[in-house]
Amino acid sequence: MFILASFLLSSYTYFYIMIRICSWNVNGIRAVDRKGLFQPFIDSVKPDIICLQETKANKNQVEIDFKEYKEFWNSAEKKGYSGTAIFTKIEPIKIINGLPEDLIEKYNLDSDSYGNPNKEGRVITAEFEKFFLVTVYTPNAKDDLSRLNLRHKQWDPAFLEFTKKLERTKPVVFCGDLNVAHTEDDLSNPKSNVGKKGFTNEEREGFESFINAGFIDTFRINHKGNGYYSWWSHWANARARNVGWRIDYVLVSTGLKQHIKNAKIHPEIMGSDHCPVSIDLDI
Numbered sequence: 001m002f003i004l005a006s007f008l009l010s011s012y013t014y015f016y017i018m019i020r021i022c023s024w025n026v027n028g029i030r031a032v033d034r035k036g037l038f039q040p041f042i043d044s045v046k047p048d049i050i051c052l053q054e055t056k057a058n059k060n061q062v063e064i065d066f067k068e069y070k071e072f073w074n075s076a077e078k079k080g081y082s083g084t085a086i087f088t089k090i091e092p093i094k095i096i097n098g099l100p101e102d103l104i105e106k107y108n109l110d111s112d113s114y115g116n117p118n119k120e121g122r123v124i125t126a127e128f129e130k131f132f133l134v135t136v137y138t139p140n141a142k143d144d145l146s147r148l149n150l151r152h153k154q155w156d157p158a159f160l161e162f163t164k165k166l167e168r169t170k171p172v173v174f175c176g177d178l179n180v181a182h183t184e185d186d187l188s189n190p191k192s193n194v195g196k197k198g199f200t201n202e203e204r205e206g207f208e209s210f211i212n213a214g215f216i217d218t219f220r221i222n223h224k225g226n227g228y229y230s231w232w233s234h235w236a237n238a239r240a241r242n243v244g245w246r247i248d249y250v251l252v253s254t255g256l257k258q259h260i261k262n263a264k265i266h267p268e269i270m271g272s273d274h275c276p277v278s279i280d281l282d283i
Contacts, residue, residue, distance in 0.1 A: 016282040016283065017282065017283060018261065018280055018281070018282050019048045019049065019090070019280070019281045019282075019283065020045070020046060020047045020048050020049070020278055020279070020280050020281075021047065021048070021049045021051065021133065021173060021175065021250065021278060021279050021281060022045055022047035022049070022050050022051065022266075022276050022277070022278040023050075023051040023052075023053070023135060023175035023176055023248060023249075023250060023276065023277050023278070024041070024050070024051070024052055024053070024248075024269075024272065024274065024275070024276035024277075025052075025053040025054045025137070025176070025177040025231075025248060025272060025274035026038075026052055026053070026054060026055060026271065026272050026274075027054050027056075027272040027273055027274060028054065028055070028056040028057070028272075029052060029055045029056065029057055029062055029064075029085075030056070030057050030061065030062055031271075032271040032272060033062065033063075033064050035271055037269075037270055037271035038064065038271070040269075041269050041271065041276065042066065044266075044268075044269065045266060045269065045276060045278060047278065048088070048089045048090060049086065049087070049088045049089070049090065049126075049133065050069065050085075050086070050087040050088070051084070051085075051086055051133070051135035051175050051176060052084060052085040052086070052087070052135070053083075053084050053135065053136070053137035053176050053177045054082060054083065054137055054177065055073070055075065055082075055083035055084065055085050055121075056080050056081060056082070056083055057075065057080070057083065058073065058075045059071060059073045059075070059085075066087060068089050069087035069088060069089055070087070070088055070089075070091065070092075071085060071086075071087050072085060072086045072087075072088070072092070072095045072124060072126065073085045073121075073124075074097040074098065074121040074122075074123065074124040075121045076119065076120040076121040076122075077119045077120070077121075078115075078119075078120065081120065082120040082121050082122060082137055083120075083121035083137070084121055084122060084123065084124045084135050084136070084137055084176070085124065085135075086124055086126050086133070086135060088126065090128060092126040092127055092128055093127040093128060093129065094126075094127040095124065095125065095126055095127075096124070096125040096127070097121075097123070097124055097125075098118045098119075098121075098122075098123050098124075099118050099123055099158060099159070099162055100162065103158045103161060103162055104116070104118050104158070106158070106161075107153075107154040107155075107157060107158040108154060109150075109154055109155070109158060112147070112150045112154070113146070114146075114147060114150075117139050117150065117155060120137075120139075121137075122136060122137045122138070122139065123135070123136050123137075123159070123162075125166070127170075130170060130171070130283050131170055131171045131172065131173055131253075131256065131283065132166045132167075132169070132170060132171070132172045132173070133172075133173045133174070133175075134162075134163060134166070134172065134173070134174040134175070134176075135174070135175055135176045136159060136174060136175075136176040136177075136178070137176055137177050138151070138155065138156075138159070138176065138177060138178045138179045138180070139151060139155055139179070140179050140197065140198075141179070141197040141198065141200065141203060142197060143197055145197060145200065148197075148200060148202055148203070151179075151202065151203055151206060152202035152203070152205070152206060156203075156206030156207075156209065157206075157209070160209055160210060160213060163210075163215070164213060167253055171252065171253035171255045171256045172215075172252070172253045173250065173251070173252050173253075173256065173279075173281070174215070174250075174251050174252075175248075175249060175250040175251070175277070176248065176249070177231075177247060177248050177274065178207065178247060178248070178249050179197075179198055179203070179247055180198055180199070180203040180204060180206065180207050180247060181193075181198055181199050181204075181245050181246060181247055182204060182207045182208070182217070182246075183204075184226075185224075185225055185226040186226070186228075186229075186245065186246040186247075187199060187226075187229070187244070187245040187246070188226070188229070188242070188243045188244055188245070189243070198245060198247060210251060214253065214254045215251040215252065215253065215254075216251060216252050216253075216254060216256075216257050216260075217249060217251055218249075218250045218251065218252055218260050218263040218279050219246075219249070219250070219263045219264075219265065219277065221257070221260060221263060222263065223263070227242065228246055228265055229242060229244030229245055229246050229265070229267070230244070230245070230246050230247060230248035230265055230267075230274055230275050230277055231244055231245045231246075231247050231248065231273060231274045231275075232244040232245075232273060233273070234273060239267075239273075242267075246265070247274075248265075248274055248275075248276075248277045249277065250263065250277055250278070250279045252279075252281075256281065256283075259281050259282050259283050260279055260280070260281060261280040261281070261282055262278075262279065262280040263277075263278070263279045263280075264277065264278050264279075265277050266278065
């Protein structure tokens, strides 16, 4: 962190702090670490807060120690599956794992045939002085769309309600792998993917609900059009050809829009089939 600016108002000096928040679906943190690519990511991007998805590990399974960061994990009950984590240089006030029980019950989240997604380590929330930070690994609809109903009728509305409840207290930043391309500009081949997982009307409506509720897709503030992707298939040299999807996002409450100084995708960072995305927030 570093001091960005200060100004004098009514005999008080206020300081803005620039915070870089980075989100990355690592598709297995142990694999990224074995490749020796986690520390280079930190050295290159220099995040103050790192939000991870698909960690596929418990904290005690990973032999990494980044002394500048405090680590908070929400791992799946199933070994080697899903999971989220937050590594932060800034001490949080509180950590919340998962969605609250009232929302699980309201949206019947434990009825999914694959199991309760709230036991898959998909959400972790850190409360800081001026905002909540939530990282999420949204359930995949599956190739046969067998989890689409969960996404559309249960998970997306439950997660939206959760973030809006947090917002009653202070602004919210939420980030992660949302497993959906919002618009045709967010994937290389929209026409051939209509109706397939990640680009169904239902999943896109779920994302649009966040926008309609007042959340801002930070990357789209200053970046228009296509060609900006965060995930690439392993097939047919897709990443080198930039045939990809933008399914990793950082969204913020409307009240934070003026505090967003930069939003980036980092395709140069290797180690996963996803690349990191980040924002610089002065607050």
